[in-house]
Amino acid sequence: MSVQPGWYVDPADPDTRRYWDGEGWIGAPIPVDATPPEGPPPVEPPPPASPAPGEGGPAAPTTSVPGPAGGPGTPPAPGPFPGWPGNGQPPFPGQPPFPGQPPVLGQPGTPGPGYPPGWAYPGWSGRPPVPRPHGLPLASFGARFLARLIDFGVVFLLNAVVNGWFVYRYVEEVTPYFREVLRRSMAGDTSTDGLPQPGEQAGGLQVAILLIATALWFAYEVPAMAGNGQTLGKRLLGVRAVPVEADQPLGFGRALRRWSTLGLPTLLWYCCGFGLLLQLVDAVSPLFDHPLRQALHDKRAQTVVVRLPPRTTSPSGGPAEPADDPAAPATPSGDKP
Numbered sequence: 001m002s003v004q005p006g007w008y009v010d011p012a013d014p015d016t017r018r019y020w021d022g023e024g025w026i027g028a029p030i031p032v033d034a035t036p037p038e039g040p041p042p043v044e045p046p047p048p049a050s051p052a053p054g055e056g057g058p059a060a061p062t063t064s065v066p067g068p069a070g071g072p073g074t075p076p077a078p079g080p081f082p083g084w085p086g087n088g089q090p091p092f093p094g095q096p097p098f099p100g101q102p103p104v105l106g107q108p109g110t111p112g113p114g115y116p117p118g119w120a121y122p123g124w125s126g127r128p129p130v131p132r133p134h135g136l137p138l139a140s141f142g143a144r145f146l147a148r149l150i151d152f153g154v155v156f157l158l159n160a161v162v163n164g165w166f167v168y169r170y171v172e173e174v175t176p177y178f179r180e181v182l183r184r185s186m187a188g189d190t191s192t193d194g195l196p197q198p199g200e201q202a203g204g205l206q207v208a209i210l211l212i213a214t215a216l217w218f219a220y221e222v223p224a225m226a227g228n229g230q231t232l233g234k235r236l237l238g239v240r241a242v243p244v245e246a247d248q249p250l251g252f253g254r255a256l257r258r259w260s261t262l263g264l265p266t267l268l269w270y271c272c273g274f275g276l277l278l279q280l281v282d283a284v285s286p287l288f289d290h291p292l293r294q295a296l297h298d299k300r301a302q303t304v305v306v307r308l309p310p311r312t313t314s315p316s317g318g319p320a321e322p323a324d325d326p327a328a329p330a331t332p333s334g335d336k337p
Helices: 141-162 164-186 202-228 232-237 251-270 274-288 296-301
Strands: 006-010 013-020 025-031 239-243 303-307
Touching (some): 141 202, 141 232, 141 239, 141 274, 164 202, 202 251, 232 239, 251 274, 274 296, 296 303
Antiparallel strands (some): 006 013, 239 303
8 A cells, every 4th residue: 555645744854744646755845834735736837948148039028018107017927937928827728839838737739637748757766765654663574473473362362261162062073083084094094984974063163163263352352452553462562553644543443444354254264274364364464565564454444553662661650651762863743654
């Protein structure tokens, strides 16, 4: 996913804002404290070419408007481009452009939306800077992976308590089948005739185990993510999930969309482990996403995972306060692409 177009703090000059069109910076910068206009900045015309020294050109005609007393008045303001009418308006529809006039976007016979031919498209000369959503660095894949392992450990312990009896019953139903298969394979017998089949309750027990496991995962993750964007694992690793467009809580709907992409495939483990394959693809997807390192569940919920600054204990022994990040430049508040 690319960063949505809009006005953001310029990473190269934190005292200004520029417009990001989804692929690069366009337009002139504005002060960071100024209120940005709605939509992209207007296209700036190129400066008119001045004649070389010694080369004479046709003098532009000047028109004087009589003043109130019949004396010379103030000449009309010239158009924004050479050759345009004095009132600064573009040619009428269907009228051919004047000699030397740059193409007018949207007029008949001119290119579609974009920059006129020969204009340099503004952007970064080298590699774009690493995004810092809401002024915070993106969380590394290692921190996200360790946080997810901690969360899986907590959910596993919950399943051991709640789902333990169902798992025990399921193992009793399928043990005769696997015991006979193992005995025959060690004896070199590859036949399948006469194998004891799993008990009639094995299928129902497997479905019940997956439903309980999914429900426990939902109860553990969704409310915590909706409140502050952190599960126990994310809190221990110092990372948090936030919406792309604003630094605010996820809310229940966004947290549910984020979890369902990764958690609901647990029900498909019944189908030859197909759900586990989907979850593995989702888990490694941040390694291949640039520039925001979003997993598939992040893309569906429009979230990013950021690294929080380290916290220090206050001298009075009160609650910890976030410390300044020494790696982060001193920039004013504002969103960055």
